[in-house]
Amino acid sequence: MAQILKTLGNPFVKNVLSAQETLAFAGVVISKVFSRRSYNSATKMVLVNQIYFTAVEILPLFITVSIIFGSLLIGIVFAVIKDLGLAEYLGSILMGFVVTELAPFITVLLIALRSSSAIDAEIAVMKVNQELNTLSLFNIDVLDYLFVPRIVNGMVSVVLLSCLFSILVLGSGMLFSFFIFGMGLDTYGNTLLNSTKFSDIVIMLLKCMTFGFFITLIPIRFGLRASHELTSIPVAVLNGMVKVFIAIVIIEVLSLILRFI
Amino acid sequence: MAKNIERKVGLFIVITTALIVASVVYIAYKKDVFTPTHTYTLASKSGDNLTEGMPVVFSGFKIGKVEKLELNDNGLVMIQISVPRRHVKWLRTDTRFVLEKPIIGTPRIVVMTANFVHPLLDEQTVREMTVTSDINEIVKMIQPVLDRVNSIVTSADKLTAALASPQGDLSRTLANAQVLTSKLSQKDSLLEMAVADRESVKSVHQALTQVKDITGQVDAILKKVDAMAVKTDASLYGQDGALVSVSKILKDLLAKLRKLETTVDNVNRLSTDATGATGDLKGLRLDIEATIRSINDLAGDIDRLIPLKKEPEIRLP
Amino acid sequence: MQKAIALHKARLGMVSAQAPLISNLDAWLNVALIRQYHENLPRDRARREVLASLDRFGMGAIADRRISSLEDQERFCIMLLRAAMVKRAVLVIDRPFQIMPDLQDARYVGRSLKWIDDLYEECHIFDYVWMKDHYGALHGEEH
Numbered sequence: 001m002a003q004i005l006k007t008l009g010n011p012f013v014k015n016v017l018s019a020q021e022t023l024a025f026a027g028v029v030i031s032k033v034f035s036r037r038s039y040n041s042a043t044k045m046v047l048v049n050q051i052y053f054t055a056v057e058i059l060p061l062f063i064t065v066s067i068i069f070g071s072l073l074i075g076i077v078f079a080v081i082k083d084l085g086l087a088e089y090l091g092s093i094l095m096g097f098v099v100t101e102l103a104p105f106i107t108v109l110l111i112a113l114r115s116s117s118a119i120d121a122e123i124a125v126m127k128v129n130q131e132l133n134t135l136s137l138f139n140i141d142v143l144d145y146l147f148v149p150r151i152v153n154g155m156v157s158v159v160l161l162s163c164l165f166s167i168l169v170l171g172s173g174m175l176f177s178f179f180i181f182g183m184g185l186d187t188y189g190n191t192l193l194n195s196t197k198f199s200d201i202v203i204m205l206l207k208c209m210t211f212g213f214f215i216t217l218i219p220i221r222f223g224l225r226a227s228h229e230l231t232s233i234p235v236a237v238l239n240g241m242v243k244v245f246i247a248i249v250i251i252e253v254l255s256l257i258l259r260f261i
Numbered sequence: 262m263a264k265n266i267e268r269k270v271g272l273f274i275v276i277t278t279a280l281i282v283a284s285v286v287y288i289a290y291k292k293d294v295f296t297p298t299h300t301y302t303l304a305s306k307s308g309d310n311l312t313e314g315m316p317v318v319f320s321g322f323k324i325g326k327v328e329k330l331e332l333n334d335n336g337l338v339m340i341q342i343s344v345p346r347r348h349v350k351w352l353r354t355d356t357r358f359v360l361e362k363p364i365i366g367t368p369r370i371v372v373m374t375a376n377f378v379h380p381l382l383d384e385q386t387v388r389e390m391t392v393t394s395d396i397n398e399i400v401k402m403i404q405p406v407l408d409r410v411n412s413i414v415t416s417a418d419k420l421t422a423a424l425a426s427p428q429g430d431l432s433r434t435l436a437n438a439q440v441l442t443s444k445l446s447q448k449d450s451l452l453e454m455a456v457a458d459r460e461s462v463k464s465v466h467q468a469l470t471q472v473k474d475i476t477g478q479v480d481a482i483l484k485k486v487d488a489m490a491v492k493t494d495a496s497l498y499g500q501d502g503a504l505v506s507v508s509k510i511l512k513d514l515l516a517k518l519r520k521l522e523t524t525v526d527n528v529n530r531l532s533t534d535a536t537g538a539t540g541d542l543k544g545l546r547l548d549i550e551a552t553i554r555s556i557n558d559l560a561g562d563i564d565r566l567i568p569l570k571k572e573p574e575i576r577l578p
Numbered sequence: 579m580q581k582a583i584a585l586h587k588a589r590l591g592m593v594s595a596q597a598p599l600i601s602n603l604d605a606w607l608n609v610a611l612i613r614q615y616h617e618n619l620p621r622d623r624a625r626r627e628v629l630a631s632l633d634r635f636g637m638g639a640i641a642d643r644r645i646s647s648l649e650d651q652e653r654f655c656i657m658l659l660r661a662a663m664v665k666r667a668v669l670v671i672d673r674p675f676q677i678m679p680d681l682q683d684a685r686y687v688g689r690s691l692k693w694i695d696d697l698y699e700e701c702h703i704f705d706y707v708w709m710k711d712h713y714g715a716l717h718g719e720e721h
Contacts, residue, residue, distance in 0.1 A: 041621055042614035045607075052266045056273045089366070122602065134597040137583075137590060138664065140615050160277040167280055193291045194316075194323050201285070 022243075026217055029143065029151055038144045046145065050153035054115045055161055062110065062161060063168060069106070070169030071176045073098065078173075078181055090188075091195030094170065100204045100259070103165040105252065107158055108211040112244050115157075116219045119150055120240040123223025124233040132224075147220050154216030159208040200259070207255040214247040293345035300328065300343050301382065303358050303370070303390040308338040310360065310368040317342050318361075319372040324348035327370065340390060342370065352382040358390040515556050582702050586668035591661030591698060593654070594672035599645045605656050606632070606641035612663035631659050634693040650678040651686065658690055662697035669701040675709060684713045 032038045077093055123146070126132050135142050170192065177183040222240030226232040289295065305311065308330060317325035325344035333339050344352065357373040370390065382388070583590060599608045609631070610624035619627075625641075632638050635655045640648060648656065654677045661669050674687050681687075684703075691701055703713070 040615055040618040041624065042611055045614070045621060048267050048270050051270045051274070056266075056269050059273070125601070129598055129601060130596060131598055131600050134592075134600065137592045137597050138612055138615075138660075139588070139590075140611070145615060156274075160274070160281075163281045163284075164277055167284060189291075190322075193288065196288050196292065198288075 018243075022218065022221055025221055026213070029147055029217060032143050032148050033152060038148045040144075042140075043145055043149050047149035047153055050149055051157060053118075054111060054153055055157040058110065058114060058161075062107075062164070065106075065110075066165045066168040067172045070098075070165075070172040073102075074169065074173030074176050075180060078177060078183075082181070088191075091191035091193070094173065094192060095195040095197075095200065098169055098173075099166045100200050100207075101252075101256075103162045103169065104158065104204060104208045104211060105248075107162040107165055107208070108215060108248055111154070111158055111161070111212075112215045112241075112248065115154070116215045116244050117237055117241055119216055120219035120223045120237045121233060123220050124226035124236040127224060127226045128228055128230055128233060130228070147217075150220060151213055151216045153212075155209045155212035158212035158215070159205060162204070162208045203255060203259055207251065210251050210255075211248065214251065215244050218243045218247055293347075296345040296347065298325075298343040298345050299349050299384055300341055301352065301384055302387045303340040303342060304333075304387050305338045305340060305360070305390045305392075307392075308332070310362050311338065311340060312368075315367065315369060317344065317370045317372060319348070319351045319374070324351060324372065339387070340370075349381060350377075353377060353379040354382055354386075355379045356382055356388070358388055360390055360392045362393065515553060519553065582668075582670055582704075586670070586700075589664055589666050589668045589699070591664040591667035591669045592672070593657045593661045593669060593674070593677070595676045596672065597657075599653065599656055599660070601645050603645070604641070605643050605645065605648060605652075608645065608656055609659045609663055612660060616665070628659070631662075631694065631697070635659075635690065650680060654678050654687075655690060658694065659697075662694050667698040667700075669698050671701065671703040673705050673709075674703065675705065675712065682712075 074094070078090065081087055081090055081093065126146075132142055132146075135145060174185060174188050177188050178185055219237075219240040222236050222243065225239070226236040311327065311330055313327055313330055315327045316323045317327065325342050325348060327340055328343045329341040331339050331341075351372060351374055353374050353376065355374065355376055359371045359373060360368060361371045362368045371393075583592070599605075600611070603611065606625060606628045609628045610619070610621075613619040613627070614621065614624050629638055629641055632641055632655075637652060637655055640652050640656075645653070645656075654674065657677065658669070658671075661667060661671075669691075671687065674684065675681055678686070687703070705713070
């Protein structure tokens with residue numbers, strides 16, 4: 001019995017401690033993010049590069065996915081709600097589902113798959129190569145130089161790309177509704193406007209920032225856990241990505257609770 | 262390379278931010294965030310289903326929203342609604358405010374203005390808000406009707422028994438109608454009847470008099486039926502019910518008379534030289550018209566007494 | 579060596595295989611990083627200065643190359659320049675023959691230090707005692 005309890009309790013305690021450490025680390029990083037001293041020519045360069053590799057380089061793919069996905073999704077939603085006689089709820093569905101839920105979710109998935117794994121591997125490689133040791137010998141704070149730009153990039157990229165996704169989906173949906181379903185542009189616009197709530201937009205932006213924060217912070221933390229052996233790199237990436245996925249689910253659930261209370 | 266990256270990142274941030282800001286400003290503009298608003302106060306006995314921010318709708322378009330809800334000293338719920346200046350024109354002194362509670366979807370306050378000749382609604386005036394029935398209230402209203410239906414069914418049993426009797430008024434009327442229709446059908450040719458045989462014209466007049474008698478008798482029966490307030494029994498009003506049979510006979514009679522009317526019109530056109538008959542034919546034509554009218558009215562009365570001829574329909578809000 | 583590192587922590591310019599170049603930065607960025615970070619030197623000015631100092635070694639061409647594509651001596655020069663970028667730098671060169679295993683003696687190290695002698699205040703070279711023959715004229719005190 002005691003053995004069973006130990007078997008069950010051990011991973012639980014481990015996970016709780018890990019979550020606690022991550023949150024404590026998040027607190028330190030947040031204070032750094034809002035400190036002016038964290039920003040200098042070097043960190044700005046890293047930030048620009050990170051935004052380029054995370055958000056700009058991915059743009060052609062992202063725009064294509066948004067337009068195709070958006071048109072199809074709105075077409076299907078439109079056809080279904082028309083059949084059900086709920087056409088007047090088109091706006092609520094588009095604003096409540098596509099803008100506040102789907103856009104951040106698709107964006108964060110895309111960025112997590114592409115950039116979070118890259119960040120995790122990059123930090124793990126730097127640890128294995130002793131490059132973090134170099135930075136410390138030259139009195140360069142790794143939090144300032146490596147972590148803050150990546151985390152700020154995560155927040156900025158997810159927010160901007162989510163908004164872009166929403167705009168593209170609603171834009172392509174407008175054309176789709178006009179040409180396929182013959183819905184007037186004014187009607188479409190009014191339907192959306194009637195269902196738009198500023199509180200939803202604020203929650204969506206906060207959610208995107210939280211997503212961006214954690215999908216970069218967690219890989220950094222797990223990258224740092226790599227040892228000096230090359231074989232520790234894939235382990236660090238694997239563990240980090242699983243935790244990123246869990247974080248995405250937790251944030252999604254929390255945001256849903258926040259919206260409906 | 263680095264310069265190129267900086268330029269691309271800058272361009273991306275500027276364009277995306279501009280798009281987002283433009284969208285937010287557009288939404289704010291369209292949602293009248295920058296437009297001055299007018300505040301009106303409504304009073305309601307209950308605050309049920311009222312929430313701050315709920316829409317105020319005119320002809321299906323949102324023209325305002327509920328700003329504030331508070332309970333006054335008299336126990337009335339005071340509802341403050343804000344309406345942007347450009348929508349103020351829809352609110353007149355005769356405007357009614359109704360709280361609509363659909364089964365699906367959120368409740369809303371519907372503005373109903375019948376006449377735009379009336380002056381604009383004053384912001385200081387407190388208007389009463391009424392509540393439309395939702396499904397529960399409809400059920401509550403239906404309950405007494407259902408109770409009455411029970412008693413009607415009992416009365417209907419008695420009435421059908423009376424109508425089914427061979428000595429009853431209805432049976433006699435039906436017999437008369439049968440005689441008349443067979444007489445009309447026995448006439449060989451209406452042309453011959455109208456032009457060559459003056460006696461035939463007379464006999465048509467007689468037939469029409471008989472029709473009037475029949476309609477009078479049926480009318481009397483209908484009045485009796487109406488007095489018994491029987492409105493739902495299927496055996497009386499259903500597909501094969503007694504009243505439906507009467508209605509069918511009358512419609513049959515009507516069709517025959519219409520045929521007669523057409524024939525008389527044709528005779529009128531053809532027999533230009535038969536001057537002697539023309540005067541009688543005109544009289545005959547007028548008689549037929551009057552009879553058709555009276556039978557039409559009677560058929561209408563019967564239809565009125567058959568409320569279950571259509572499927573019952575409950576309109577949901 | 580640990581004593582020297584602790585003593586000159588704030589002005590330490592470390593050249594060591596244990597303090598490798600940052601692999602995801604170009605050669606010139608590894609050098610520029612120090613002044614960009616500590617002195618907030620703008621990128622363009624930092625690049626100009628790095629290119630000028632690389633020219634002292636006749637290595638201007640390697641500025642935009644990735645670290646993995648550099649020769650041992652080129653890598654040593656970048657490390658040395660990076661260390662010299664520290665304000666009033668105290669250079670600590672740890673086992674230079676570990677960085678440049680093909681080197682026969684320390685003359686190249688001496689020459690390199692001469693090219694940049696205006697960029698640092700002190701320089702300490704640490705190596706194993708049995709390597710002292712490699713240093714010849716550079717030979718100083720033993721630790």
